[in-house]
Structure formats: structure tokens, C-alpha cells
Amino acid sequence: MTAADTAVETIQREMTSFARRARASAGRMHPELSLVSYTLLGHLEERGGCRATDLASHYALDKSTVSRQVGALERAGLIERRLSPEDARVQVLHLTEAGEEILAQVTRSRRAAFRERLADWPEDDLVRFAAYLERYNAGSAGQAAG
Amino acid sequence: MTAADTAVETIQREMTSFARRARASAGRMHPELSLVSYTLLGHLEERGGCRATDLASHYALDKSTVSRQVGALERAGLIERRLSPEDARVQVLHLTEAGEEILAQVTRSRRAAFRERLADWPEDDLVRFAAYLERYNAGSAGQAAG
């Protein structure tokens, strides 16, 4: 087995381990917003106004899943649906002010947790690690995660 | 905001994104074994023979969750419970041969997915990325993931 194989195995194991723990703990640490809600809200903030179908394909979720998530977020007052003038089937999703606030609050909280965990890393390691992660995830929108 | 802050934010975003996708896709890609079962089986392989409580604390899971997982794995014939001679409350968990086989098979499948995704990375980048991930996850056994 080459060094590259060993590295791939480590990457697999560590990413898997992280994913499992993230899943298990997200709800406990940030009960205001689940991992999915957080992701969807974040997407809406970045590109304000998109369709449910866009979210589904971008995050490899079933449209029914998105439909229910969006329903819950709307009932919670965090997003609003506007009917598209061009296509009567389409609903365009937007963050409400309350949604922006909650999102900002959870982002602060999550960021603090990450920052604490990375507190003793030298800056250039942080930058390189971030670059690797971006490269790893790049181009995988809408796809599975291995 | 410093470069370190930016990097931390990127790390947060990319790790979160990965975790969400891993969760959504693990079942579809490797239906033989969920992410949790895979993790628990892997643990048993590395340190053959441990107690349910150990698994629970190591992976920050409730004992009831582990109890059910273990029950399912036993019913599937992938592990077996041996009663501890010292303490009648304790059951020591071991992989069966079938469990070892399934674990090896899923590991191969998952590793292939990771390898494909990382196919065009130079070896030294793989090694450095792996090292960062290990460092990131190190010491966080049994804890939340941010």
C-alpha cells in the first residue's frame, strides 16, 4: 500500500468520524436550527431567492424532503415563499428578518465552537486546511459524500 | 477579520457541508451498513471485544441508542455478545466472521469512493490533508463536533 493509499484511508476514516459526530451533536449544540435548516437558510442568504427544486438538486435531497423543511421554516417564520410571476408552479424562497437573525446567531455559535477547537493552530495551517477542504468538496454539489 | 478567521469560517462551512451530505448519502451508497453500524463495527474490529457502554461514551451516544444498534447488529449476525465472567451485567461484543466480511466489503466500497474523489490529488497533498484531519479530530472522542 502506497503512502497515498494510507492517506486516502485516513481521510476516509476521519471524515466519516467527523460526519457521524456532527450529525449526532448538531441538534444538541444548536437546538434552534438543525443541520439541514442551517444549510438551507445559509443557501438562501447567499443567493437570496431560489426555488425549492434548486435546493433539492444542490443538496441531493428529495423534493419531498425540501418541501417539508421549507414548510417547517415557513411556519417558524424564518422564510417566506413568493409565487413566481413567470411560472405559477414555482415558489421563490426568501429569508425573513427573523430568519436572518436566527441564522446569524447560530452561525456565531457554531463559529465559536470551531474557533475554540482550532484555537492553537498556526494561521498558515488553518489556511491550508481550509483550502484542502474546499478542494475536497468542490464540484460535489448535489452529489453523495462517499 | 483576519486570515485565520476567514479560514476558520471556511473550515466550518466545508466540514458542515460534508457532514450533511455524508448523512444524506451514506444510506443510499452503502445500504448494507449505516454510518453508525459501520463505525461501531470498525471499532469492534480495531479493539475486538468491548462493552456497549464503552461504545456509547466513545461515540457520545446514548446507551439506549447503542443498545438498539447492538441488538440490530446481533440479529443480523454481524456481532455476538459474550457474557462477562467477572461482571454478570456486562456483555462483551465481538465481530462474527460475517461481520468481518461485511465490514471489509463496505470499507472497500467506501474507500473506492474516496479514492476516486481524490484521484487527481498529488500524494503529498493527500498526506498533508490526512494529517490535518487527524489533528482536527484528535482528542475529541466522545465529544461534539461543533
Place this chain on the structure above:
DNA sequence: ACGTTCAAGTTGTACTATACAACCAGAATC
């Protein structure tokens, strides 16, 4: 222009993973 097919979303149903609380049984302690 009308029927067929395609696209966006919703709803019914089912399953997995999870936690919390209540419990039981055995061990340890005082």
C-alpha cells in the same frame, strides 16, 4: 388546439437514528 409529456411541489407512508425517562438486574459501598 388538444392531448401527451414534463416539471414543481405536496401528501401519505415507512424507516432509521436518535434522546430521554423509567425500569431491571447485578455490583459496590457504607
Place this chain on the structure above:
DNA sequence: GATTCTGGTTGTATAGTACAACTTGAACGT
């Protein structure tokens, strides 16, 4: 010997997910 601690199971509830069936509106093809 009673109390408390520990390992594990069971009851119950919830979130997140998929698949299938359906509705409504848009687009397309003769």
C-alpha cells in the same frame, strides 16, 4: 442489609429522510 451505582433494555417521541402517488401548471408535438 439497605442504599447507591453501573450496565443494559424498553417505552415513547422526534427529526430527517426516501419513495410513490398525486395535483397543478407549462411545454411540446402532431
